[in-house]
Amino acid sequence: MDKNNQVINWFPGHMHKAEKILAENLSMVDVIIELCDARIPYSSRNPEINKVINNKHRVLVFNKSDLADPIISQKWAEYFKKNNVKALFTDCKSGEGVKQVITAIRETMSEKIKNQAEKGRKIANIRAMVVGIPNIGKSSFINRCAGRAVAQTGDKPGVTRAKQWLRISDGISLLDTPGMLWPKLENQTSAYKLCCTGAIKDDIFDIGDIACFLINYLRKHYPEELKARYKIDFTEDDEAYQILERCGANRGCIVKGGEVDYTRISMLMLDEFRGGKIGKMSMDDLEVLEEN
Ligand SMILES: Nc1nc2c(ncn2[C@@H]2O[C@H](COP(=O)(O)OP(=O)(O)OP(=O)(O)O)[C@@H](O)[C@H]2O)c(=O)[nH]1
Ligand SMILES: [Mg+2]
Structure with missing residues (x-):
């Protein structure tokens, strides 16, 4: 029992669906919100995500920061800052950090908004897709942004099974997606x-x-x-x-x-x-x- 030698097969059927949802909706969205786990900033990031999302704007968010070791989170925050990666920490239980993510989405889009304005066009609605591993709080994050329970949440992986567009108050729509893990398990x-x-x-x-x-x-x-x-x-x-x-x-x-x-x-x-x-x-x- 103490030998950690079982090989974990972690790719249930609905994950294929999640991958498909990501690929199919990519062209429709302006920003990707990559939601990871503050307790495992490395292990919760999909190593394939860069390939999948290409050059899309991205906001990197580490949720469940209330459960993480604050000293280690601080080290990660400094590491990302040093590497010029915008990374934010959130706690969707209390709502801490969520406003900063919304600000970051707007900032990411500011150039596009300006460019469009120069052409006399207005971006009425920013579309962002929330992606991440199962059970990390994607739906809870959306509920926090909306200020009410618009997406179903639950304390187990696999709660969200299908995509769902949800308009949060101030001109931003968020796409909730099922949790995704990567099929090849090397680590x-x-x-x-x-x-x-x-x-x-x-x-x-x-x-x-x-x-x-x-x-x-x-x-x-x-x-x-x-x-x-x-x-x-x-x-x-x-x-x-x-x-x-x-x-x-x-x-x-x-x-x-x-x-x-x-x-x-x-x-x-x-x-x-x-x-x-x-x-x-x-x-x-x-x-x-x-x-x-
Ligand atoms: N402590 C803590 N719990 C959280 C936080 N965010 C979400 N949770 C809890 O984590 C569980 C999963 O939340 P969901 O929002 O359903 O997660 P999800 O990523 O949408 O999950 P799937 O749809 O199953 O992939 C729920 O019990 C939430 O209450 C957080 O920041 N801190
Ligand atoms: Mg969900």
């Missing part, structure tokens, strides 16, 4: 991180493997938070499944006969991690750029 570590953050459906992988991956990550990067949350201790010699076992025992995840229920404790830990209950944590530090 298994990124895949595990995407499982931990909830971008991939839980029934696609072995939950125990993912929990062990999470434990190995936390024991290295956030050991005190892990110990405090589950009231456990561990040494370097402990295997991940032994730590998982201790967490399970302390949380009463026990089956008949006193054995630990690994599935239950794995699910519980992943839920707590995803909900930020263990702490504000990120799984991609800047070093990930050197490793890949």
Whole structure:
């Protein structure tokens, strides 16, 4: 169980549809809003996106910033600034940062608006397509922009199944799209991180493997938070499944006969991690750029 050796097949049928939606609607939109996960700024970006969207204007947004480690987010913000990449951080739960994205969409379009104005034309409506991995908050972002619930949201990947144009108040229309993952999975570590953050459906992988991956990550990067949350201790010699076992025992995840229920404790830990209950944590530090 502690060996992270399963190969994750993460490309369910509806993802083909998402790719198709992106390709089919590209010519109709002015701007792409690439919504990524602030906890995994590297692993949540589609390496194919540049090829797909070509030279379209793009606004890069890292959502769920309320769950990410603020020190690591700061490092990423500085990295993007240094590289002249406009990157914004949002929290769609509170709405923080959303206004700045709308401003960035307008700024991106300012030249086109000016050019059109010189020709005596007016761009009445800016069209932007929101793309990103499943469950990252694309629909929540649109609802925040609109100031009301216009798009359906849910705490699991695969909620939005079809495209939907939604006009948000001030002359901008947003296209909500289904979550998209890339079909070729070369980086298994990124895949595990995407499982931990909830971008991939839980029934696609072995939950125990993912929990062990999470434990190995936390024991290295956030050991005190892990110990405090589950009231456990561990040494370097402990295997991940032994730590998982201790967490399970302390949380009463026990089956008949006193054995630990690994599935239950794995699910519980992943839920707590995803909900930020263990702490504000990120799984991609800047070093990930050197490793890949
Ligand atoms: N903590 C936190 N939760 C968020 C944020 N944005 C969205 N969520 C939650 O994340 C879950 C997924 O949100 P959705 O808006 O449905 O995500 P989506 O990207 O449209 O998902 P799919 O349509 O399934 O691809 C919901 O439970 C939201 O409440 C955020 O900034 N912070
Ligand atoms: Mg959605």
